[in-house]
Amino acid sequence: MSLTARQCETAKCPPNQNTLVLFDGQGLSLRITRKTNNKLWLWQYSYNKKRNQMSIGSYNDFSLAEARAERDRLSKILQSGINPKIAKETQVTKEIEASGHTLAHLYKLATDEKIKDPRNPWSTPHIKRISFSWKHLKPLYNYPISDISKKHLREILIEIHNKKPPTCQSVKNLLSVIYTYAVNNEIYPTNLVAQFAKDPILRKPRSDEVEKHPPIPADKLGATYYHISQYKGLVTRHFLFCSGYTSLRVGSLITAQWKNYNEAEGILYIAKELVKNNKAIRCPVPKQMAKMFKEILKVQKTLNKNWNEDCYVFSEDGLKHIARDTPNVKLKYIIERSKLGFQAVAHGNRTVCEDLWEVQRFTDSAINIQQDHSSQTGNQVRDRYKGKDDFFEERSKMIQWTADHIDKEIKNYKKKHIK
Incomplete structure (x- = not known):
């Protein structure tokens, strides 16, 4: 039986299960993880007589109708004799190269690398905290990294600092991850964030300058x-x-x-x-x-x-x-x-x-x-x-x-x- 938009919106994983999978039809399913309550669209298909499964995207990015449309698009690719998973990865690569290395694309690449790091992968809570920091950089999402001047970056960070200094430090840490990725992959020559180490406003505060959580006397x-x-x-x-x-x-x-x-x-x-x-x-x-x-x-x-x-x-x-x-x-x-x-x-x-x-x-x-x-x-x-x-x-x-x-x-x- 096909899913409804209401079912997708309200579905939750039971406390006695780690995951819940809801099936829509033609290989499309919605997987809900109990611990994080994340909802992910998955599509199963056969290629060269072998069963494959690929992610279409999160429920936050794809509604039921949009997930079905993406399934149908991938089905047409499959019918042409091409593995849809490989086609999608190739498409993403081309989009990234065509993007001029915008901050948004580099954010995805850098965070994916950290999440998949076999030695020290980012935890789910840390990924969630990173996503909150990322929202504060929205004015820079579509800027190619080469077009972001130190002055412009400083203005954005100062604005965040004036509202909430601890948040500014978190955003700086995230930016450093992005710039480090860009430097390591020869996309950009230097980590601009490192240049704020001695900035009178943006430098990391000393321990005696950090406002501590008030304890019981x-x-x-x-x-x-x-x-x-x-x-x-x-x-x-x-x-x-x-x-x-x-x-x-x-x-x-x-x-x-x-x-x-x-x-x-x-x-x-x-x-x-x-x-x-x-x-x-x-x-x-x-x-x-x-x-x-x-x-x-x-x-x-x-x-x-x-x-x-x-x-x-x-x-x-x-x-x-x-x-x-x-x-x-x-x-x-x-x-x-x-x-x-x-x-x-x-x-x-x-x-x-x-x-x-x-x-x-x-x-x-x-x-x-x-x-x-x-x-x-x-x-x-x-x-x-x-x-x-x-x-x-x-x-x-x-x-x-x-x-x-x-x-x-x-x-x-x-x-x-x-x-």
């Missing part, structure tokens, strides 16, 4: 977590505590699924594509966090009769994890409602943990791995001489100490202020 730890403990939203409440225990990035923790949690070993496994340091994949789970997981699991199994290990941990029913901005919104609400007199965000928990761990004299390697810093020692040369030890035992003690410390601070606060 050390002397407000007990008060803050006491009021968090009184918040009625179980999932959000537990998320804020677990974030405070582990120092994990919000994105790494919020997307955790039950299949990532090994209760017997006390480990929460972080997806490889979400970490900067491969030694940070195993995150120790303190006893307080394990208890919270049990409470969430009990609620989910009550609400969701089809619960399975693909369900999300930080979710009411397991089907959809809490929104990424929820921890910050709720923490701000709790702090303001309790009149604690400061501002903080969930990401600031990383600063709190790092400060506490340094005072307790845990080793730098254990701290850097738990914080998922790309460098274990702070020096990439020294990193090469380190073994495979992920300091899991010390990190377990470190995180359990943090959970116990927060409990102690809550207890002290209640003694002084709660009657």
